[in-house]
Amino acid sequence: MLKKVELDEFKKLLQVLRARLRGDVLHLTADALDRNENGSESKSPTHLAELGTETYEQEFTLRRVENEQGVLEEIEEAFERIKDETYGVCAGCTEAGRAPAKSMIPKTRLREIPYARNCVECERKRELNR
Structure with a gap:
């Protein structure tokens, strides 16, 4: 949090x-x-x-x-x-049932993309599945 x-x-x-x-x-x-x-x-x-x-x-x-x-x-x-x-919590990790520590979006990512809803790994997976 x-x-x-x-x-x-x-x-x-x-x-x-x-x-x-x-x-x-x-x-x-x-x-x-x-x-x-x-x-x-x-x-x-x-x-x-x-x-x-x-x-x-x-x-x-x-x-x-x-x-x-x-x-x-x-x-x-x-x-x-x-x-x-729920800001800063990765939607992809949460859906995948990962541990809470892994479900946080890194602050460096939020500083670059403050509206990000996924961590880099989950966003990469989401884009590949598009």
Whole structure:
């Protein structure tokens, strides 16, 4: 189980990451919708190559927004795990019935990916089974 000081550290990391991603999502969404400062659409490209490039860039940006929204959902779930006092406990190890000592996600991993729900070993297995 993590100490209160450690939980506070991870809450701050999650809050900073959430704020940054929310800003990114807003900015990217505006770019994808191709709006100017007045909120009206910019002029459309007149050449087919420009249209193809613009469409590709828009799709790429929308995929990135979708990915970042997924991370935002993971962050919200991490806040729920903090409330439930299960933050830092590996979901994969818990499901596999491993001993409590092995079921903790290393703090170094949580500092890099504060919304992680699995230890490295369980995450590797999960990705291989995808």
